Amino acid sequence: MKNRMRMLVAAFGIVCGIGLAFPVQQVAAEENTDDTTQDSAVIPEHISIGGTDVSGMSLDEANAVVQQYVDQYQDVTFTLTADDKSIEADGDDIGLCAKNADVTERALNYGKEGNLIERFKANADMQAGKEKDFSISLTSDTATVEAFLNENKSDLVTEAVDNTVKRVDGKFEYVEGSEGVTLMTGKSAVKIADFISTDWDGKDASIELLTEKDEPRGTKEELESIQDVLGSYHTDFGTVVNGRTNNIKTGASKLDGLVVYPGETISVSEAIGPTTAENGYYPAGSYENGTTVETYGGGICQVSTTLYNAVIRAELEIVTRAAHSMIVSYVEPSMDAAIADGIKDLQFKNNQETPIYIEGYTSGGIIYFNIYGKETRPSNRRVDFVSEVTSQTEPEKEYVAVGDQPVGYIETTTKPHIGYTARLWKIVYENDVEVSRKVFNNSKYNPSKEVISVGVGGATPEAAAAINAAIATKDDATIRSTIASYTPEAQAAAAQAAADAAAAQAAAAAAAQQQQQQTQTTTTPSAAGTPAGTTTGATPGTTSGTAQ
Known part of the structure; x- marks a missing residue:
């Protein structure tokens, strides 16, 4: 035993001795390396x-x-099973990668x-x-797996259908749901990663995913408590049939009948679905970067705005609300709620202890929303919302020369919007006496300039230069007077006037010349110095020269 210890100590001494010769130099060299060397x-x-x-x-x-x-290994097939259903995935689907x-x-x-x-x-x-x-150790990327499972979970499990109610002929009817299964995507993703790391042999494999029982929400007793109108609102969108009115009707129908359970948050953008042609929407005017443009779903903001006003009167919790970039006409300032795919949304939460039901419909060019639930507020209490404009900014005018319109054309091609800042007050009354007044939201609406197109099509270089110079002044009177002087009619009249003046001048010159010639003829002396028209030495009754 002692001899073995001596041998180990000796070996360690040799290693340390050599180590002091080589590794120390190596460390010194490493200390002098930089990123470029690496x-x-x-x-x-x-x-x-x-x-x-x-x-x-x-x-x-x-x-x-x-x-x-x-x-x-990317083409290896992984069969993922759950609830007696299965789907197939390859290496890309599960994010196969090197663990180390x-x-x-x-x-x-x-x-x-x-x-x-x-x-x-x-x-x-x-x-x-x-x-x-x-x-090389392999694993799977859990985020990739989870996204793949969420995208395909409808093919793997049958989720619970919530108990609900529907409104028929002004009355609520209970609709029983069904039990289902929830796919535990996060835990299943971890299970797949662990399997790849520890048990997988590199060949096609089958993996059982993790699930749990999913009970439907809402008891019959809870749903039957939905009887009272908690908040209502309506706005007018007109009776002309076009893309905008169709979009409003479609949006209202997608929200109609929605049951929101206690604690649940609703995203209006998600509820109405993407504003695409496939989802039933049409191109119509909407705000974008300070102008009005045609986009699919234009007008859908009137749906979210009308619902917003019903929701706040029901005193549900507003999670997210955004004002429009510019003022709208169908509600007062600060009463609007804009939505835009991926940018703006209206989200609200059911802060009640019982479910609520959303009724949305259109009739006669008016969109209506009613929020039903169980009324728990005192009967002598009511709320009101009042808009207050706190500042106003007048829009600018911009004149633009356009070559596709003739000289004389001047029209507003983009309507202006006044800019506002505003706030919404929530006022609470008890027995018709005000008991509180609080600022509920604040909003800012940008002004948008009025764009006026000025035609320069067919203008002469002189006329185009004059009109552009007038546009540069930004003075409406100067621009209009300059345009008026270069219209085809004005130019024709000027040309005619010039021609008439020239003709008159020529006629006057001709008349003057004729008069001058006549004057010279009557005042020219005879050859003998006797004035013309007299007779000299002639017999009476005769004239000298040729007979006249």
Whole structure:
């Protein structure tokens, strides 16, 4: 025993002695390395990863080897089962990847990491030409798996159908739901990752997912308590049939009959579905970047706004509400609630102890929303909401020269919107006496300029320059007077006037010349110096010269 101890101590001394000669120098060298040196480093000789020789490779090249190793399993089929149903997934679906993603860095730094003994042994093995293989461990990405399961859970489990009610001929009828199964996507994703890491042999496999029993929400007693109107509101959208009115009707129908259970939060954007043609929506005007543009679902904000006003009168909890970018006409400022796919939403929470029922419908160009539930507020209490405008900003005017309209054309092509800041007051009355007044929300609406198009089509260079110069002044009177002077009619009249003036001037000149000639003829002297028209030495009754 003592001899063995002496041998171990001696061996350790030799290792330490050599270690002080080589590893210490190695450490010193490492201390002087920087990121540039690391980027240009290559993996030492006699090193392989997953059975592939990576000697002399850079870190990026070695990472490609690891990815190639993972890719060979991408076409493997994983059969995922739950509730007597199954779906198939491949490596991409479950996010198959290397569990030890740092394997390439470990290979690159082989002989440079660990304690002195570990580094000495690694360097001694490399000097002796001993092969070193770093194995690759596989797993799955739990976030990818969870997203895949959520996307396909309807093919795996039958979820519970909640007990509910429907309103028929002004009365509520109880509708019994059914028990179901909930797919535990998070825990199932972890189970798949663990299976890949520890039990998978690289071949097609079947994995049983985790589920739990899913009971329907809402008892018959709770649902039968829905009898009272907690809040109502309506707005006018007109009777003209177009894309906007169709969108309002569609949105109301998708919210009609919705039962919201205690503690549940409703997203109106999710409830009405994406505003696409496939979901029943049409192109119509909507606000975008300070202008009105045609988008699918235009007008749907009137649905969310009308519902918002019913919800706040029911005194449910508002989770998220956004004002429009510009003022709307169908409610007073700060009473609106805008929605836009992925940008703005109206969300509210049932803060009651019993379920509520949303009734939404349209009739005669008016959209109605009623919130039904169990009334628990005192009968002598009522709430009111009052809008207050706190500031106003007048819109600017912008004149734009357009070549597709003739000179003389001047029209407003984009209507202006006044900018406002506003707030909504919630006022509570008891026995018709005000007992509280609080600011319920604050809103800001941007002004939008009036765009006036000015035609320059067919204008001469002189006219175009004059009109553009007038536009630059931004003065309405200057612009209109300049346009008026260069219209085709004005130009024709000016040309005619100029022609008439020239003709008159020519006629006047001709008349003056004729008069001058006549004057010269009557005042010219005779050859003998006797005035013309007299006779000299002639017999009476005769004239000299040719007979007249």
